[in-house]
Amino acid sequence: MKKTILFVLICLSFITVTNAQKNQPINIISYNIRLNTNADGVNAWPNRKDNVKALVKFYDADILCVQEALPEQFDYLSENTDFDVVGVGRDDGKRKGEFSAVYYNKNRFVKKDGGTFWLSLTPDVPSKGWDAALNRVCSWVRLYDKSNKKEFLVFNTHYDHVGVQARIESAKLLKQKIQEIAPKLPVVFTGDLNVTPETEAISTIKSFLTDTKEISIEPPYGPDGTFNAFKWDSPLKNRIDYIFVNKAFKVQKYAVLSDSKDQRYYSDHLPVFVRLMF
Template sequence: MSVSLTVMTFNLHRDCGEEGPHSWETRRDMCLNIVAKYAPTILCTQEGYGHFGLSRKGLNNCSDEHCSIFYNMEQVEQTDGGTFWLSESPSIPASTSWGAAVPCIATWVIFQFKGVEPPGFTFQVVNTHLDKKSPRARRRGALLTWQHITSLPPSLPVLYCGGFNTQKESSVGRFLLGRSREHGVVGDMVDAWASARRRKSSKLVRTYHGFKGEDQGKIEKAKLLLKALLLCWDRRIQDLHVDWVLF
């Protein structure tokens, strides 16, 4: 049996109260239009607020960022879910470890497809946002989420989405893709972008570009291309994405 669904991971960049072309008031409609255009079954957001998932500060404090998971209720239904902190105390809200700049979280949901035969076909989505400051915190956070994934029944498919704040040729990327070890553990995931049969934008080199998009100077483009060539010897994964969908 095979099923098909569309998944989007989207770092909304929180509302910092700034004014100008990059303010949330200016970007909001554009973000809504992008989501409406692609109409994903599953939408994982970072630096957003609401729907399923706790804030970084816990159950009774919704003032901080979430790693929310939105979903099309006509296609899937939620059967279970939760949030844990990427720290040495995963069940303690707002906890931090390993030099992290802020509390980091992972939200997970188990979904069941509607109208699929045989009934009861389920899968899990994990959404995270790794620390932007500490490489060690990113590595240990990735290890913690991978340990969560491996604790699941082997027959349960998993989608691992989020803003990882690092490229796939980093230690985090190599670990999750099964190319290096972290504390004696090796990941075993596949990058959806690299394995996609068709891409909406084959020219997309990176997902963080400081609001510049494709409109960059020649020198900056040359530096970006050189960095991509130096980092990624395997042409199938030649990119500098910091936002991934793994499975």
């Protein structure tokens, strides 16, 4: 009898461990890293780039989605790391202009597909849409997770900071494109959307995806706002950076990370962190 009970307990332990191994969490960070410009003075990229990279490493990011990365920033973030990356410059579809790039751990994930489209009426070519001030893109990647033996997609974008109509139309286009590219697979959508949660540009996304902050199993951590303007005393009320998922994921943790050093933030935005499980 004792041997039977022991055998059952061993089997249950094996099943528990096996199931845990099959559902390994995925840590994702979305981060507007602020472009490299001398106009930022003491907050310019050369003075904070090591802190940005250290933050990504400390939080064990499996996937990093960035906005506003110029070519030299795009390159730096993958140097001496386990990251591979998908993304193009928004001005020429190659190396010119800002990237909305997706970095992923190449030891864990295998790229199956990927690409970039522009937030405009001509999404297949470099272009500016509606009343936008600048070209805007969405870069995406389809990954196979070797740990969980599942495929999923990550989309990353940066809405225009001026065009109200452009943000509304961009959301509609993104809904169409995401549903075309990933009609059945798990989806993560990240970005600096330059709008607060009550706007139409957000409600359009929430019509088919869920805000990770709203479904986090653990209480959301950190400030509500994500924009600090490099001000140490910022009230951090404006939430304009997001991570959304479809129903294929559950959200274990959500946080806005207010890490700093010497009373300085690492960017004029705070990164958004989530821990997801299939």
